[in-house]
Amino acid sequence: MARPSVNLKQLAEQLGLSQTTVSRALNGFPEVSERTRARVQEAARRCDYRPSASAASLATGRTFAVGNVVTQSDGIVIDPHFSDFIAGAGETCARFGYDMLIRMAEREAEAGVYRDFVSRRRVDGVVVHGPTAADPRIAWLRSLALPFVVHGRADDGKADHSWLDVNNERAFHRATDFLLDLGHRRIALLNGPEHLNFAADRRRGHLRAMSCAGLEADPRLMSAEPMLESYGHRRTRELLARAEPPSAVLCASTLIALGVVRALYESGLQPGRQVSVLAYDDDLSFLHPSTRVEVPYLTAMRSSIRAAGRRVAEMLIERIERPEGSPRAELWEAELVVGTTTGPVCGMARS
Amino acid sequence: MARPSVNLKQLAEQLGLSQTTVSRALNGFPEVSERTRARVQEAARRCDYRPSASAASLATGRTFAVGNVVTQSDGIVIDPHFSDFIAGAGETCARFGYDMLIRMAEREAEAGVYRDFVSRRRVDGVVVHGPTAADPRIAWLRSLALPFVVHGRADDGKADHSWLDVNNERAFHRATDFLLDLGHRRIALLNGPEHLNFAADRRRGHLRAMSCAGLEADPRLMSAEPMLESYGHRRTRELLARAEPPSAVLCASTLIALGVVRALYESGLQPGRQVSVLAYDDDLSFLHPSTRVEVPYLTAMRSSIRAAGRRVAEMLIERIERPEGSPRAELWEAELVVGTTTGPVCGMARS
DNA sequence: TTGTATGCGTTATCAG
DNA sequence: CTGATAACGCATACAA
Numbered sequence: 001m002a003r004p005s006v007n008l009k010q011l012a013e014q015l016g017l018s019q020t021t022v023s024r025a026l027n028g029f030p031e032v033s034e035r036t037r038a039r040v041q042e043a044a045r046r047c048d049y050r051p052s053a054s055a056a057s058l059a060t061g062r063t064f065a066v067g068n069v070v071t072q073s074d075g076i077v078i079d080p081h082f083s084d085f086i087a088g089a090g091e092t093c094a095r096f097g098y099d100m101l102i103r104m105a106e107r108e109a110e111a112g113v114y115r116d117f118v119s120r121r122r123v124d125g126v127v128v129h130g131p132t133a134a135d136p137r138i139a140w141l142r143s144l145a146l147p148f149v150v151h152g153r154a155d156d157g158k159a160d161h162s163w164l165d166v167n168n169e170r171a172f173h174r175a176t177d178f179l180l181d182l183g184h185r186r187i188a189l190l191n192g193p194e195h196l197n198f199a200a201d202r203r204r205g206h207l208r209a210m211s212c213a214g215l216e217a218d219p220r221l222m223s224a225e226p227m228l229e230s231y232g233h234r235r236t237r238e239l240l241a242r243a244e245p246p247s248a249v250l251c252a253s254t255l256i257a258l259g260v261v262r263a264l265y266e267s268g269l270q271p272g273r274q275v276s277v278l279a280y281d282d283d284l285s286f287l288h289p290s291t292r293v294e295v296p297y298l299t300a301m302r303s304s305i306r307a308a309g310r311r312v313a314e315m316l317i318e319r320i321e322r323p324e325g326s327p328r329a330e331l332w333e334a335e336l337v338v339g340t341t342t343g344p345v346c347g348m349a350r351s
Numbered sequence: 352m353a354r355p356s357v358n359l360k361q362l363a364e365q366l367g368l369s370q371t372t373v374s375r376a377l378n379g380f381p382e383v384s385e386r387t388r389a390r391v392q393e394a395a396r397r398c399d400y401r402p403s404a405s406a407a408s409l410a411t412g413r414t415f416a417v418g419n420v421v422t423q424s425d426g427i428v429i430d431p432h433f434s435d436f437i438a439g440a441g442e443t444c445a446r447f448g449y450d451m452l453i454r455m456a457e458r459e460a461e462a463g464v465y466r467d468f469v470s471r472r473r474v475d476g477v478v479v480h481g482p483t484a485a486d487p488r489i490a491w492l493r494s495l496a497l498p499f500v501v502h503g504r505a506d507d508g509k510a511d512h513s514w515l516d517v518n519n520e521r522a523f524h525r526a527t528d529f530l531l532d533l534g535h536r537r538i539a540l541l542n543g544p545e546h547l548n549f550a551a552d553r554r555r556g557h558l559r560a561m562s563c564a565g566l567e568a569d570p571r572l573m574s575a576e577p578m579l580e581s582y583g584h585r586r587t588r589e590l591l592a593r594a595e596p597p598s599a600v601l602c603a604s605t606l607i608a609l610g611v612v613r614a615l616y617e618s619g620l621q622p623g624r625q626v627s628v629l630a631y632d633d634d635l636s637f638l639h640p641s642t643r644v645e646v647p648y649l650t651a652m653r654s655s656i657r658a659a660g661r662r663v664a665e666m667l668i669e670r671i672e673r674p675e676g677s678p679r680a681e682l683w684e685a686e687l688v689v690g691t692t693t694g695p696v697c698g699m700a701r702s
Numbered sequence: 703t704t705g706t707a708t709g710c711g712t713t714a715t716c717a718g
Numbered sequence: 719c720t721g722a723t724a725a726c727g728c729a730t731a732c733a734a
Contacts, residue, residue: 020714052472055409370705
């Protein structure tokens with residue numbers, strides 16, 4: 001058992017003051033004299049006094065922790081996109097004196113976890129990850145009166161809660177336009193799981209761009225799976241084996257793109273030459289330098305998921321600390337970064 | 352503000368019992384009659400009663416949370432290896448009713464975070480990540496009497512605390528032997544940062560294997576950097592540009608290996624033909640299907656970091672719940688998985 | 703087998 | 719400006 005340091009009572013005794021005064025001095029209450037405050041702060045520093053989190057929490061109802069439920073429904077658990085988001089959120093939390101609480105659960109148990117968070121007063125608020133169409137979690141959280149911010153959009157974003165999302169539809173519209181401008185017509189879409197709103201939005205953006213150009217998207221060129229390197233690899237091999245292979249591949253993640261590139265090379269093709277590759281780039285920190293280099297390698301629509309994490313945490317803390325304020329919504333635009341993996345349609349893959 | 356459900360007092364009143372009896376019934380104390388217990392449990396379920404975490408924590412001193420300090424000293428923050436470990440630890444924690452607390456901090460502030468954890472009674476124990484030679488954190492934690500388990504080895508593993516590590520030295524010894532058996536002599540090592548023990552151990556294993564074979568390792572073929580895809584890519588291009596390029600590359604991570612493979616293909620070389628690639632494989636879940644296939648792609652020394660996370664959390668919870676027990680230490684062996692990226696030395700790269 | 707009383711370490715209310 | 723005193727919600731030593 002870890003033994004704590006001094007507590008408020010001991011500190012007060014040592015100073016010859018009451019606990020009340022010491023508490024007020026430390027918590028920045030205005031009515032305490034400057035002389036006393038200085039003396040108290042000095043003593044607190046000397047004794048390395050810190051208030052017990054559980055005692056403070058019991059007294060105030062606040063925990064200074066934000067919850068994150070990690071569901072492990074599909075085989076994959078914590079994917080790198082998620083952990084980069086957490087890294088960003090963690091930065092903000094640390095800055096504001098909050099901790100991040102992570103709880104793993106089956107997807108069906110997620111409602112129970114929120115209830116648990118509230119009944120046991122474990123967190124002050126939560127981040128909702130991976131919203132789906134008509135996501136039931138929104139209603140649960142509202143009925144629990146637990147502050148929350150959605151990373152992504154639920155209820156088409158018109159709901160009365162805070163959210164932050166990337167304009168995925170426009171990002172994939174633009175990405176498709178870019179490929180169309182290069183002369184590509186047979187464009188494969190390697191999307192993420194489309195029960196998730198962000199992936200559905202991306203698909204819609206792609207389809208809109210195609211139809212705006214008077215083209216019909218070939219459903220056989222579209223797929224939706226968890227965003228793994230192996231998905232890009234396997235799917236690309238399948239696509240290349242067809243009678244009419246695509247001349248361009250649009251990927252929902254740089255991880256997928258790595259697999260696509262690997263498969264292309266294995267088939268003796270060069271990305272940007274025979275087949276163009278364009279990916280959505282979450283600016284993952286461990287792939288960072290692949291994209292953030294002098295001459296970008298991968299052509300991509302980019303928006304930092306870590307920055308999103310930072311901002312979402314800010315929004316959540318604001319909801320927690322000023323619940324009377326109105327919810328905020330932000331829609332970020334991804335930027336197009338032109339690298340070397342895209343080029344005009346040419347060669348064997350001409351359609 | 353989230354409004355809680357019923358508390359113990361209300362539940363007791365409702366049942367016409369004392370808080371004590373209700374508490375005991377719920378916590379499985381033997382002295383309560385079965386009839387009463389059943390009645391209490393039924394009522395608790397009906398009211399969805401859950402004890403307040405802060406109140407319970409204040410009364411017992413336990414928090415049912417384990418801490419993880421994430422330092423962001425180098426640019427990279429949460430790398431995928433870390434998050435996969437967390438996923439494993441999270442599984443165990445969930446199973447035992449613990450939550451994972453994540454706090455981000457600068458490396459220099461880590462000592463302060465542990466003190467904060469203890470003084471404010473925020474967690475019951477912590478996982479120590481990325482131990483270095485003569486890691487000061489061990490002493491801090493011991494002096495704080497905070498239960499901890501090290502993922503990796505500190506103090507050469509002879510210290511009086513629990514730890515779990517992979518036998519990195521042997522893994523890289525074996526990996527090197529495997530390449531030597533294939534006839535490779537010029538072997539490049541793309542290691543992780545060598546101030547971390549695991550990387551230092553890997554280097555040692557590699558060097559030992561070389562010297563056992565009567566060979567001298569060429570320091571110009573060895574490098575140590577954060578384990579990014581871009582590192583593998585850039586470094587491979589450098590190596591290939593030399594007068595005497597290596598015929599084999601030994602990587603500290605599959606992420607690095609992906610970059611190596613990409614660079615090889617860009618140079619018109621095929622992994623397993625002109626240049627062999629062997630990686631340490633943490634069995635990262637999002638790369639899982641690339642490596643866990645019928646015919647493995649990448650030749651690798653494999654040990655699941657997620658399984659390590661599961662086991663470390665078990666060990667930590669055991670330390671927390673039975674501090675009088677003796678610490679445990681486990682050294683896991685990585686298994687060799689032969690894939691297609693290695694082959695006998697041949698062609699241009701013959702040395 | 704059940705109940706009473708007290709402590710856990712803060713914060714907050716209300717006097718002075 | 720400062721100080722008693724009462725919550726906060728649970729666990730537990732001690733009585734009955």
